[in-house]
Amino acid sequence: MISVIIPVLNEGATIRQVIKVIKKTARVIEIIVVDDNSTDNTVEEALKEKVRVITSSQRGKGISMREGMMAAKHDIIMYVDGDILTYPENLVELLTDAIVNDEADFTKSYFERQAGRVTQLVAKPLLSILFPDLAHFEQPLSGMIAARKSLLKQVHFENDYGVDIGLLIDMHLLQARIREVNIGKLENAMQTWEQLSKMSREVSRTILRKAESIPVQNLETLGNINIIREQMEFSILESIDKLQKMVIFNLDETVFTQNYTYLAALAFDKEDALYQILEHYSDPVIRLERSAALFQGRNLAELLEVADSIPVTPDIRHVIRELKKRGYVCGFITDGFECVANHMKNKLGADFAFANRLHLIHSVSTGELTIPEYFMDGNNPSATYDKSNILKYISDKYHISPQNVIYVGNGESDRVMLQEAGVGVAYHPQFVEVETMADKVIEDICMAPLLDIAQAGSAVRKNNRWPSKKVMRNIGIGSLAAVATAGLIYLAAKQIKKAFEADRDDVDVKALKPA
Incomplete structure (x- = not known):
């Protein structure tokens, strides 16, 4: 029977x-x-x-x-x-x-x-x-x-x-x-954070795939689905009973050793266009939106290939792994694209990524960008784009005090975060002002000193340690490195571009460029 x-x-x-x-x-x-x-x-x-x-x-x-x-x-x-x-x-x-x-x-x-949590935050809302x-x-x-x-x-x-x-x-x-x-x-x-995160992705993917035959009525529905998936990624943080400590790395400045946006623009023959945008527009939202438009027609594989070509801080995987063993939740923040940030999150073993959402249809970029709420001050209608809003977002949503956050950055846009986080760590800071606002400065090429900082649990603010390196140019989306590093960026980009051109027989990369 x-x-x-x-x-x-x-x-x-x-x-x-x-x-x-x-x-x-x-x-x-x-x-x-x-x-x-x-x-x-x-x-x-x-x-x-x-x-x-x-x-x-x-x-x-x-x-x-x-x-x-x-x-x-x-x-x-x-x-x-x-x-x-x-x-x-x-x-x-x-x-x-x-x-x-x-x-x-x-x-x-x-x-x-x-x-x-996956039932309440993903399955039921999507259903x-x-x-x-x-x-x-x-x-x-x-x-x-x-x-x-x-x-x-x-x-x-x-x-x-x-x-x-x-x-x-x-x-x-x-x-x-x-x-x-x-x-x-x-x-x-009870399942671990990693298991819950994996479950949320696979459950949402299944529901969305089963719904492919159902016509989507409007963009609001798509927006609601994206919000549900985004909510899950971060609200699972609440399921960690003893969550008290968090480390946020600036992906562009402390994990990547070269600037992703510039390197991608260079690889896709959009270098001049990027410089024009940065020269003529000062509003960060317009800069981000117009920079995203440069990648219209580029598929996900191409975007991630650029990310994979960028060397990362030598011991970043080890440091993240050790921090997690000590009870820290680790993640990335970036002015760049969510698809790239999530790829690096998974690749390096981090728990979350805060980023802007590049719109992809059938895995090809539309050139449009959505800026998430955590980069804007929702209580201030006239507020502008500011990464530092993430600390208030985390505090309000997950009840994690900024005092329990270690922030690791080095660019001009990191100044507020370095000052407002419980411990601000400047990793090879590019500006004297950034260095003076940090509680700790890492001069080593590796990230290992962060483990000692995290172990201490608190830091004594110190003044100038060493003169800033000469900065070639601040492009707004994330400062470019010094001239020597820029040379490495250029060579790496040419290597990527050469690889793309070698594949033309299989995929006409040039045809993917926006008109």
Whole structure:
């Protein structure tokens, strides 16, 4: 009658208890444990309960669920997780009665638990916009479900955190009768920031992909979706119970060793146009918008290739890793593009990135830019663009005092942040004024001294340490380095441009340029 499938990965400590609970049902069942190539004793423990164990052909929960369904002999399929020790003894009945009695085709559980941040901040808001008929579900991401096998054969199993919401949406699109059932109170381990962040991306990606066939009514809907995704990235910070310490690096000035905007303009033959913008426009918003327009038609791969060509501060990965071990949440701030900042965030192991949003359609830049609220003072209608507003944003939204923030920068635009953050660290400062406003100065080419500063937890403000280096030019979006560094930028840009031109047979890069 019922096939109970348990996808598992390294759950040797709990799998036997889960199986014993399921066996307490009075219904005729088979139990299939689908091992996702565990490296512990999961398989050995499951076999002690004399159940069928199969090995997934490829790691991933979605594949395990699909292959378990394919191996099932009965018409009703039930899925449960293998790491929960508080299932009720009548779990099988709770999940399958409605299907057995022909009252539903698909059942999805809900239960009492710790607040589900991805559910509240991503899944439900996106469903309310794109699939309003599903917005009422208490826990759309629940993995304890049951369904008719005939329907499961028609759906797609995502192979990541999007699998559960994907099944719910597919069942809805198949017009299946769906019922949500209460299975009591469950306890499971709280997930880390990295897991929650990954989950939010994969859940939102699945919902948006499932909604591709639904016409978007207006730009406001798109804007709401972007806000939801953005909210998740930063509000997950609240889920870290003991969050008290944060380090923010200026991506352009302290992580990249060369200026991204200038290097990209140089690589794409837009150097002169960039200089014209910086020379004729003083308003930072206009500068940013017109600079973004230079990259119209450039695809994401090209933009990220420029980022990957820029050397980073030698030990930045190690420093970020060590800071996180000490309880700091680490992230980047930049006047540049969100797609580049997020790429570097993932590449270097940071937790978040504050940046401007370059609009991409089918992964190609439209040349349009959206400046997020955290760079503007929402309480002041006449306020202008200012990165330092981020400290107030963090304080208001996440209740993290600026005194608990270490800010690392070196440009003229960093002066306010260096002064208002709890500890302002000037990394090779370009101006005397910047140096005098910082609490600490790092003269070393590496970032390792920051670990000592963070360890101290506070800093004594000191005056001038050493004369500023001669600055070639301040371009507003992020100061260019000294003349010698500019030479390296130029050579690196020429190398990128040469690589683009070599690929013309495959992709006509010139055709991507705006008219």
